[in-house]
Amino acid sequence: DSGVTQTPKHLITATGQRVTLRCSPRSGDLSVYWYQQSLDQGLQFLIQYYNGEERAKGNILERFSAQQFPDLHSELNLSSLELGDSALYFCASSAEPGQFYEKLFFGSGTQLSVL
């Protein structure tokens, strides 16, 4: 167990809908990362937060947004969902963002299916 918790494990919804994915980092980790894993795109970096503030942005669509709360948990909001948004969404946390020895601890992911 990595200590990173993601809920829900599975989510099935329809096109046009909005969903929220939740992530609780390891105790003491200030940095949270969101990744999208799909069969054709591999593991794509979406966004990173550090201690409540956005630190880095990747290939995140404008329909997607995220935030990190004072208790350090993070939520990824996906809106106006399309079929192509179906993927496994991973959250990861680390204690040492920006360091060359950075080690990410991953959650088990949320499988999103858009029908």
Place this chain on the structure above:
Amino acid sequence: AQRVTQPEKLLSVFKGAPVELKCNYSYSGSPELFWYVQYSRQRLQLLLRHISRESIKGFTADLNKGETSFHLKKPFAQEEDSAMYYCARIRMDSSYKLIFGSGTRLLVRP
């Protein structure tokens, strides 16, 4: 752009055979590179990082700046090595992020 390329989607070998999972990176001076592994029904986890020059589960990876490669190697593959392997690098531009390659699925046959 600072990229990581894994040219093989699937690598199939027999148990006991040598394994080499390829990873190439776009040049950027002194990259920081990692290998992550995802076993079936398990979380993605760090396997090794080049800065540590370590050997984990018999795997090693050497940074070759001349060839801009960081291939993952193991002399004798085991069935339990079957997994998805991702090469990753630190990407520094206007911000800092860990970028992954597209992954290679290793299948070790008995």
